[in-house]
Amino acid sequence: MPKTDVVIIGSGLAALVAASRLCMDKNVIIFTKASKENSNSILAQGGIASAISKEDSWCSHLKDTMGAGCNHNIDKMVETLVRNGPTYILELMEQGMKFDTNEFGDLLLGREGAHSYRRILHAGGDATGKALVTFMMEKIKNKVTIVEHHMAVDLILDNNRCIGVTAINQQDENITFFAEHVILATGGCGGVFEYTSNDPTIIGDGYAMAYRAGADLVDMEFVQFHPTLLHVNGTCPGLISEAVRGEGAVLVTESGRRIMENKHSYKDLAPRDIVTRVIFDEMSNGEKIFLDISMIDSFNVRFPTITTLCEKNEIIIEQGKIPIVPGAHFMMGGIKVNEHGESSLRYLYAIGEVACTGVHGANRLASNSLLETIVFANAVADRILSETVDQVKYTSDIANGIHLNGIQLPSEDEIKQMMSKNVGIVRNQAGLQAVVEYLEPYTKLTTKEVGFTQASIVRLNMITTSWLIASSALMRLESRGGHFRSDYPETMSNWQGRLINRKKQDVFVLGGLS
């Protein structure tokens, strides 16, 4: 069986940053279940938040991050993020990464929701993620092996230590890969909901794999719903960046009433969870909601990606109104990691959205995710490069090529509908309990029992991730950030700091952990 130094699962920015650092000293293989272009990073429009302007400070960035996160954030980790962020950004620029500048070469800094200052660096107008991914891909070219269309399935363990991963190729053949270090960089789980800004392949694979392996997960109830996804014929073909509101756009009803008036001091630039709930309430009362962009000059120059998206969907930018709807965007929770990106299992690391570093709290501040990715992917690389690995026998009793007759699982559409209806922007006990009871029996199945094909593993992963979100949401008897319960609408001070930790070994009883 092949063995390498480092296996990274996922091909977004987190994977590429870690790989670019590690490949100087280690053999690195990246596995990705679709093509290397299928990631949320590539879709990121807004940019990277970083306190680099003279008027700004890391303290202000920290305060905004904690405020948006409803103080559920781990302050030490936030400090690491906002203090180290600018250094990594400057390093990237020194290496040749180009962010947008004015005619004098000064960085153009955008503003997004809940930020006190203009501090969002962007590239290609609204194509920041694509520019970063292209830049990093170039850096690792010919130095890192990228294996496309191979879906990682299960982590291989030896005494609580991760020693490799099993995967399935496009022909549903089973492959085992051993590694001294395994890094999960699989992104989030927007695809378990009907409306999402995420790439369609992003359905929570990393959370499900980590859960099956017995790693700790935390904060899984905190899902961020982005207020403004393009809404066309009942579908969401893409995101309309918050940077558009940063340039002055406002949310209105069909008749032109501004819906964020008197809702928050930042109005349309209030934290995302607040804006999303206002839109949700308006839509529940039968209103259609639009972004009025009529005041933005040269919209197509500042936002070329969004202009193309709208044109493709026959929305005429010149008419000044874009139809929008909120949708699943980002998971604040995830695999619990420390400041080095280490999970509770030895030599298993998590970076990017699949990890919970604690920086986002209950609601992520806009454009903090690319920053988190860069800062903590570097931290993981530092850790791995400084570590001496204990020797172990790289063997596994996982038999190759076994295909059992799979147990029939709920369909992808059924899972998405159930999640959107009951575990979406507004939740309650009855809805959450129904989802937990329905999905829970399936979460006890192994990957072999469901048939060991890509299609069945996708469903099992969607089920496990959905159940982790719903059961954590059922346990949090308050509302905070991205988690809102109509039956517990208040934020409770005595819940402050209390984490809902999930782990396979815990016996879950409805309403609490025994």
Ligand code: SIN
């Ligand atoms: C956006 O551009 O609105 C999304 C960026 C982010 O989620 O931080």
